[in-house]
Amino acid sequence: MTTIVITAYGTRGDVAPLTGLGIRLRNNLSAHVVIAAQGPYAHAVRASGLEFRTLPGDTEAATRDSEHGQALVDGARMRPSRAALDEMRTGLAGVGEAMAATAQDADVLLAEGPVGTLLGYHVAEALGIPSAGLSLQPACPTADFAPPPLTIRSFGGSGNRLVWRLAAWGERIYTPLIDDLRHNLGLAPSPQRRYRDARAKRWPIVHGYSRHLVARPRDWRAHWHLSGYWWPADDETWLPPQELAEFIDNGPAPVFIGFGSTATSKGRELSETITTAIRRAGVRAVVQRGWAGLSCGGDDVITVDDVPHSWLFPRMAAVVHHCGAGTTAAALRAGVPSIPVPGIMDQPFWADRLSRLGAACAPLPRTSLRAEELSASITNVITETRYRQEAQRLSRLIRDEDGAGAATDIIAALLETTTTKGAHHGH
Template structure:
């Protein structure tokens, strides 16, 4: 079977699908991943085909931070969605028998699947079906809402997500010759498999029967990967270090954050491995080593603790390694995962990124 996985966003929105894709490929399927051009090496390095979709998520995040108004930020998002729609349609037109879609581009994937007569299955990395048990990630309010409040907050999240792509879906339907007005909301994708552990987020009892929690899809290691010699030497030169990294967050804030990290490491009296990420963190001091992308499943078990932005994948890797975590959430679903870590008793209260100076 030819399977196309459609995703969009930062590295954390792509890496888990390399693991899912490799397992499907090992089962005998042909697998391609539609993702932004900046992830061609990540996808291809894991032995999967890459189909590009327009967009630069790093530049989009930077543009959001520079936007002079909420309307300007919305215009940037609409332009991103329009480009993504064209890319999804082209990727699907390249041929496939089954579409697996992340929750973000789900409205576009559903539209393209309808046009080309291809079934669509949801493969979501975050909870994306409203429930009475908790507010969905990105809810405007989360504390003490009660069952009905949780449900309402979740539905609001889904409405806002649908609104981001509404214009792009309308234009895509017209481009593909589909009748206007039909819904292409994420909730219309069925079935849906959620790629996180039921021990971290148990399946809500009020979810429909077509929604499941499947467990984490661990990112695949690039073919032939070996740890950098400098990192191996650093790990062997002293006690396990603390990992510090913010993934795809805080683009352009490397100088300020590097100074903050250096001061914190010195004050705590620990060694640290600092992952540059999109912020561009640097290592300062004899007890700090700066690194690029290193598979977390290899690195985290060799650390004493992990300080991170609480992205879904990094959160999962820390749990899998069994090391303490200090979550510093920045945006999107990160406060949700940070709160989960605290409630599980494996991390202290989250330290919101905006409060760190």
């Protein structure tokens, strides 16, 4: 039986979509599928019926404990100091080796996310198995736009390409980490340029988002794929808390408010801003605590922990969120308009896309969020029917895509090239 190991080092948003993809790989390729992730995600993986293996660390705790991490999350303008760069490297020490340990029996390694694509290429080389990167945001250079984690500004075709090159050059801060990893895995030393070029020329990367949100750039290489969204596996055993179900049924559709894996230290101020905005807009609200620890008072407000977006969002009038890739996808799938409150990394990029497509109002950056703006945006998005119409149009298009199926076909082709090759090596 073929064993496929998927490594996902990151937050819930990195892990959840892989459960749906993993189930499809298991069913279509009759493979044994493993997801390797940090401890907090063991339950989500096991509940989907896939094998869980542990990667080190806890991203939430690490972000909270680090003043650099906090400054980044809260948008402080910081020059990358030597201490911050050292911390970034130290935080990943041993992660590549752990990935290799979780993939000892793998026939294929799929490495998800920025950390996965940084380290997974070398891990697969050491194990001598086919591999691919998986990304939930555009991760390959193009003239169409600049790298999403860096900026939403466009600098024109050649300008955008230049920013991608600079971003790739920035990977140099991890060179000592990768040199150590290659040494520890028994690989020959390699200058960064050599493996960077080899990776760009040959290594497949499969992107799990919809072309209706970001079209596949025409200048992408043939092995850079866009499959469509991968949806988190539904936990068949999950039932909504009675209190939540009753709250939703007892009045007009509420507004959802949640910032997912945003480990900000400013949870209390945000909660006050949100409470005022809800009262001012005169809406009912479901507030998700999340990593920000939101807690809002009021008769028309209920605070919840994790609730599957696939169940909750279709019951909402609108969704106020941080525009992480997964939450953005869930809002679109539910056909519900968004009020984007983006923070860092790729969040402003998704916020900008939702807004440009008309499925959301103009983004309200989280670090400067004010109650009057938030309340005005909530009112606007709920009363102007065009936002919901646009969200529903996109929802229909996205539901017609089979992202997990398309990704499975790409991965099946990877397996085929190697079994034929393996035959000659007496594999």
